[in-house]
Amino acid sequence: MTGYLTTHVLDTARGCPAQGIRIELFRIDGSERTLLKTLTTNSDGRTDEQILPASEFALGEYELLFHAGDYLDATGTPPETPRFLDVIPLRFGMSEAAHYHVPLLLSPFGYSTYRGS
Template identity: 45%
Template sequence: MAGISTHVLDVSLGKPIAGMQIELFDMGTQPPKLIHRARTNSDGRTDTPMLPAAQARTGDFELRFWVADYFRTPDVFADIVPVRFTVADAAQHYHVPLLCSPWSFGTYRGS
């Protein structure tokens, strides 16, 4: 299975984040081109892949997670969290989760 997917977890509560806006951009174009926009479901995932397997390709991409809009607290640390990454092998699946709280965030390449 190829393509790009993601999910978001609230580490301060230990649960998935529902309703967060996420955007995927192709960074190989100037200006960067919006490929897909979605909101997370009750499981913290998007209902469809950010980039389906049929559209998989190599290149540089950026996921933008709208963290501040979700947490809506006056002391939220990050606004929009960008995660840039490279798809080196279009035949592989790239799962890029975000672990976040109102004060921190982190990511990794998942499975």
């Protein structure tokens, strides 16, 4: 099996996919952090392409940064200074050549994630 990485962002407060969230993917190697890609969620809350396709997949530690504050501002969530949730980092490891699906369930005051399928 070949590995690859996907995500899906759902706005649990509004009950819909979260469109327009900028996502950055970093590879973590010790204290080094390398930006690999920047994508934006579509109308289904997914990216138009795999975040890390099979041709670029490698085992290791990664971090997804979800720029939720910009999305919350755009959807009319009352602003705060500073916003409670702005940039949400999810750091995770990929230890086998498999499909890693790392979704984000988002509301203005909380989030959760899991390894999906």
